[in-house]
Amino acid sequence: MNYKKLIEERKSTRDYKKTTVPKEIIDEILQFSEETDKLIPGIETELLALDKSKVYEQLKDTAGYQGIMLEAPHYLIMLSEVRGYYIENAGYLGEKISLKALDLGTNTCWITFPESEKVKKRLFLNTDMEIVAIMALGYDANKSRVVNQDNVGDNYSKSQLKIVKNNVSTRYSIEDLVYIKEWGHNAHYDELENRGLLDALNYARLAPSTMNRQPWRFILDEEKVVLAIRDDENIREYDEKIDTGISMLYFESLVRQTLTETNWVLDEPDKDYHQPDNYKIVGYCTI
């Protein structure tokens, strides 16, 4: 998959055409979910694709921001075994599936939900696995157009970034998100460009997150890129971990596409970065 292109084109789709997605495309999405690499190799997951009649009314007033359930012709439901880092894994895998769905011409949106047990009961799902992700799936009712974005400053032009024009969600700039060696020591574009990381970080900042809170900060420390995630009071640990997995996918796939092979280590490096109390170091990769 061309991650750069897909990240440029993606946005959360909330209005869907009534048209259903052909079975062959849904089957391809399901097959991809079984075959693609995960953040945590070997963790058992299962993806279900259910039609609107089996999900929408059942989750109305329960799932979605403020209980506003998105109406779509299909829903993707991800189940997972409960093991170390299974939620981060679901964020990584779920977003990869969402980009694959876009690659196949369809659109998606993550949907927040209450505890897994409640949703399993409502959907009559009899399984020991936990529900770890719900996404709407269908075709965008509002046509989108991809253009060069020209209002983000000269330095961004170096990374040839384009994004969807009618995507109303905004993002922090690279200066806000990337530190060099220590917390609060802001990165300069030239430094990032010299290290070949400008593109990867520029695309990583476009990751979707719960309530668009963009909780990620990156610390570049010699050959290590360290990821810190903000802990917001109104956000559940589940959403925090999903956001972590999604940002790991974006950064890793862009580094792989533009620079070199890399993998996340879900641990803290043996160093104190003096991050504020509301930030947690969740992993690092070596480049």
Ligand SMILES: Cc1cc2nc3c(=O)[nH]c(=O)nc-3n(C[C@H](O)[C@H](O)[C@H](O)COP(=O)(O)O)c2cc1C
């Ligand atoms: C874990 C997660 C849960 C989300 N839940 C919802 C939701 O319930 N309803 C909704 O409209 N959008 C939901 N979103 C979409 C985000 O609000 C969206 O990704 C963010 O605002 C950025 O916008 P964009 O995806 O269009 O770039 C969710 C996103 C994530 C990552």
